[in-house]
Amino acid sequence: MEFSFHNPTGIEFGKGKIKEIANLIPKDNKVLVVYGGGSIKNNGAYEQVVEALKDHKWLEFGGVEVNPTVETMNKAVELVKAEGVDFILAVGGGSVIDGSKYLAAASLYDGDGWDFLDGSKEVEKALPLGVVLTLAATGSESNNLTVVSRKTTDEKRMYFSDHSYPRFAVLDPSFMGTLSDRQLGNGLVDAFVHISEQYLTKTNDLLVNDGYAETLYKGLVTLADRWDERRTLWWQENLMHICNQALNFQLANGVCQDWSTHIIGHELTAFYGLDHARSLAVILPHLIREMIDEKQDKLAQFGKNVFGIENDNEAVIQKMENIFESVGLPTKLNAYDIDDKVVENVHNAFKSHGYLEIGENGTVTLDKVEKIINRSI
Ligand code: NZQ
Ligand code: ZN
Numbered sequence: 001m002e003f004s005f006h007n008p009t010g011i012e013f014g015k016g017k018i019k020e021i022a023n024l025i026p027k028d029n030k031v032l033v034v035y036g037g038g039s040i041k042n043n044g045a046y047e048q049v050v051e052a053l054k055d056h057k058w059l060e061f062g063g064v065e066v067n068p069t070v071e072t073m074n075k076a077v078e079l080v081k082a083e084g085v086d087f088i089l090a091v092g093g094g095s096v097i098d099g100s101k102y103l104a105a106a107s108l109y110d111g112d113g114w115d116f117l118d119g120s121k122e123v124e125k126a127l128p129l130g131v132v133l134t135l136a137a138t139g140s141e142s143n144n145l146t147v148v149s150r151k152t153t154d155e156k157r158m159y160f161s162d163h164s165y166p167r168f169a170v171l172d173p174s175f176m177g178t179l180s181d182r183q184l185g186n187g188l189v190d191a192f193v194h195i196s197e198q199y200l201t202k203t204n205d206l207l208v209n210d211g212y213a214e215t216l217y218k219g220l221v222t223l224a225d226r227w228d229e230r231r232t233l234w235w236q237e238n239l240m241h242i243c244n245q246a247l248n249f250q251l252a253n254g255v256c257q258d259w260s261t262h263i264i265g266h267e268l269t270a271f272y273g274l275d276h277a278r279s280l281a282v283i284l285p286h287l288i289r290e291m292i293d294e295k296q297d298k299l300a301q302f303g304k305n306v307f308g309i310e311n312d313n314e315a316v317i318q319k320m321e322n323i324f325e326s327v328g329l330p331t332k333l334n335a336y337d338i339d340d341k342v343v344e345n346v347h348n349a350f351k352s353h354g355y356l357e358i359g360e361n362g363t364v365t366l367d368k369v370e371k372i373i374n375r376s377i
Contacts, residue, residue, distance in 0.1 A: 001206060001254040009142035009248075010168040013241070017170050018048045018132055021089070022055065024168045025130060029087040031058035032080055034100045036092045038062065043178040045091050045134050059083060064092070067269060067276070068099030069151045070114050073106065080107040080127070087128050090166075093135030093183075094147075094276070101146040101164040104129045116159045117148055123161035131169040135179060136240035137187035137277065139194060139247025141169035149270060156270040157353070171244060173237035184230050185327035186277035187239055191246040192220050192323070193280040197259050198251040200288065201360040203297045206254055210301070213251050216242050217306045224323045258360040261287055264369060267346045272338055281329040282336075285321050286375035289314075290368055294361055333376045343373050 012020045025031060033049055040046040061076045079085070080103065090100035104126040106113030115121035131141045140147075144164045149156040176184075199213040219242045229235045245251075264287075265279030274282075288295055296313055303309040303316035321331040333342065347366055350356070358364045364372075 003253040005250065005253050006162075007142060007165065007248055007250070009166050011142060011171060011244070012168060013171045015172055015174045017172050018045070019052050021049070021052045021130060021132070021168070021170060025053075025056060025087050025089070027055060029056065029128075030083065030085050031056050031087045031089050032076070032083075032085040033058055033060040033089045033091060034064060034076065034096055034103065035060070035062050035090075036064045036066070036096045039178060040091050040134060043134055043175045045132055045175050049089070049091055049132060053089075058089075059085070064096045064099040066095050067149050067156065067273075068095045068102070069149045070102070070117070071151050073099045073103050073148065074113065076103045077106045077113065085127070087130070089130045089132065091132040091134065093133070094138030094140045097131055097133075097138070097140040097166070098147050100129055100131075101126075101140070101166075102148045103127075105146075105161065105163060114150060116146070116161070117150070117155075117157035119159065123159070123163045126161075126163040129164075129166045131166045132175075133169055133171050133240070134175040135183055135187065136173075136176060136236070136243040137183075137190040139191075139244055141166060141171065142244060142248045144249075145247075147266070154270050155349070156266040158266070169244075171240050173233060173240045176236040176240065177231075179236075181230070181328060182275070184236075184239065185329055186275055187243055188220055188223055188327050189281050189324050189329050190277040191239075191243040192217070192320075193261055193277070193284055194246040195220075195251065196284060197261060198249075198255065198257050200295055200298050200302060201256050201258050202294075203301060204255060209251060209253065209255050214302070214305045216246055216251075217302070221306065221323065224327055227327055256360040258358075258364075260359045260364045260369075263350075263355055263358055264346060264372065267349045268333075268342075270349070271342070271345050272336060274336060278329055278336075281324040281331050282333045282376045283372060285317050285324075285331055287364075287372045288317055289375060290372045291359065291364065294359075294363065331376075333373070338377075342377070343370050346370075346373060
């Protein structure tokens, strides 16, 4: 086993923790509070941020869309430069956080920030970023991944940079009370797939990773079983905790990974606007079926340790589909308004983005991707 791991994001978890930001952001910093379509004005977060920043100079930038775009975030870059902002505070879900990660880097870069997304340039520096999380799903609040779209070309791309880690993340589950069932179900499935992309690959002899991944999976299965309790603080705080742990990349230490479901899902969102988690729910089960020769041993371990199912991998996949559907996420593309160009669109996007041999063994090739999507239709 060999790995390097450094996650510098400080976590403040629990009700009322937002007051900590008064001390976590230096008093002489000028803060830009970034948010989305306005949900923070209904869930109490905005009010509490205003109170916590009463001794700071701050201004705001609202209107970051779901699946944030460079077109919108570049307007925030102009504001940061014009106003001399030196701290970004993202208040929202993965979209606001990712948009803010891009903003923090693009504000200190002279070229076109899309260079980070198309891989032509690495981030060399970024403004400090803090997060107040209002939606449990992506894990973006304490990781180094940024996912941003470009409207003009229907592209959704991502990049990793250690400059993107937030300095701190406030995780107060009481802000989740206003989330719709759709967002709660999305969060549960997104975390399930994050664990899977770091776990459902090859068997290994490590004692920590698989045990922790299986504990997180079991937590999600419990939350799905107890879906009728989703409006309780117990349910929501556990979802928030699991989602955070599922993608702070600790599970990835020392193991191989397979991000194919996310890579395909991002193209579906770029072309057809599916919610991120919904794009994953229609791909993962079919990807496992298509790649079963390579994944069967790990799937059997998962089935036995998480679902208590032995010697029946198809039953394991069906149980996974039942869980996704039980929290409101379809597992077939025909639930959405998808045209007959879906295979061609994803094929062409993969080709132009250079995704020719993905997966833990580099065997998810273009023809496999086509087969996976055809299974899902
Ligand atoms: O626009 P606002 O007002 O923020 O409303 C949002 C949005 O409409 C709303 N919402 C957030 N908190 C709420 C709330 N509504 C009521 N009460 C609250 N407390 O929920 C809607 C969805 O928000 P969004 O931020 O888009 O959701 P999510 O957190 O699922 O983020 C999705 C984005 O993150 C990316 C996805 O691709 C997508 O662009 N991802 C980022 C990752 C990362 N950086 O690590 C990993 C993920 O795999 C993912 O790709
Ligand atoms: Zn995800």
